[in-house]
Amino acid sequence: MMGTTHALVGVFVATAVAQAIPEFGPVALAAAVIGSVFPDFDLYSGHRKTLHFPVYYSILAVPALALALAAPGTATVAVGLFLVGAALHSTMDALGGGLELEPWRETSEKAVYDHYRSRWVAPRRWIRYDGAPEDLGFAALLAAPALALHDAPIRWFVLAVLAVSAGYTLLRKPLAKLWAAVVPMIPHGVRPYVPERFHETDEDGRGRILSDAD
Numbered sequence: 001m002m003g004t005t006h007a008l009v010g011v012f013v014a015t016a017v018a019q020a021i022p023e024f025g026p027v028a029l030a031a032a033v034i035g036s037v038f039p040d041f042d043l044y045s046g047h048r049k050t051l052h053f054p055v056y057y058s059i060l061a062v063p064a065l066a067l068a069l070a071a072p073g074t075a076t077v078a079v080g081l082f083l084v085g086a087a088l089h090s091t092m093d094a095l096g097g098g099l100e101l102e103p104w105r106e107t108s109e110k111a112v113y114d115h116y117r118s119r120w121v122a123p124r125r126w127i128r129y130d131g132a133p134e135d136l137g138f139a140a141l142l143a144a145p146a147l148a149l150h151d152a153p154i155r156w157f158v159l160a161v162l163a164v165s166a167g168y169t170l171l172r173k174p175l176a177k178l179w180a181a182v183v184p185m186i187p188h189g190v191r192p193y194v195p196e197r198f199h200e201t202d203e204d205g206r207g208r209i210l211s212d213a214d
């Protein structure tokens with residue numbers, strides 16, 4: 001799913017927390033949103049593996065949340081919600097599409113890496129690919145409580161995230177096609193620096209140019 005959908009998962013969780021403990025609303029929002037987008041900072045290096053820990057984030061989130069409940073404070077709430085956000089992101093990546101440039105082709109069986117079992121988790125494809133119409137619909141559902149319960153500036157932030165999601169949904173396939181057209185023009189000396197999934201390779205490791213004929 002989209003990075004913005006992940007961010008809105010954080011917004012959704014933080015909105016619930018803010019109802020229970022309003023004084024920690026702002027720190028909960030910041031920590032949950034940052035935690036929800038954090039794993040994707042590995043986009044250019046071992047994407048969905050380097051910073052994605054579906055099992056370990058989840059295990060760590062339990063005592064962190066217990067500590068936040070036992071001793072509520074800025075630090076404990078921040079750490080707890082950061083870990084919840086990162087755990088939700090990493091586990092929910094398994095519900096989306098595979099790790100490939102054009103996930104709607106459904107050729108990749110890699111959704112997210114499970115470091116605990118040392119293997120890739122296969123994509124469930126409940127949301128077929130990032131930027132799919134159902135991804136945008138899910139993002140809107142996640143945003144609804146925050147839009148109803150928060151005023152500006154949080155409401156504006158959520159609306160801006162939704163607007164970016166809508167733009168991405170419209171451009172997702174055209175941009176992938178454009179990139180597929182650009183790949184053959186990339187000099188060979190530069191290709192090693194382009195993340196693998198941005199130029200798919202065949203069994204022999206040769207660059208494969210994507211086209212509708214594939």
Ligand SMILES: [Zn+2]
Nearest residue numbers: 039040048093
């Ligand atoms: Zn991710």
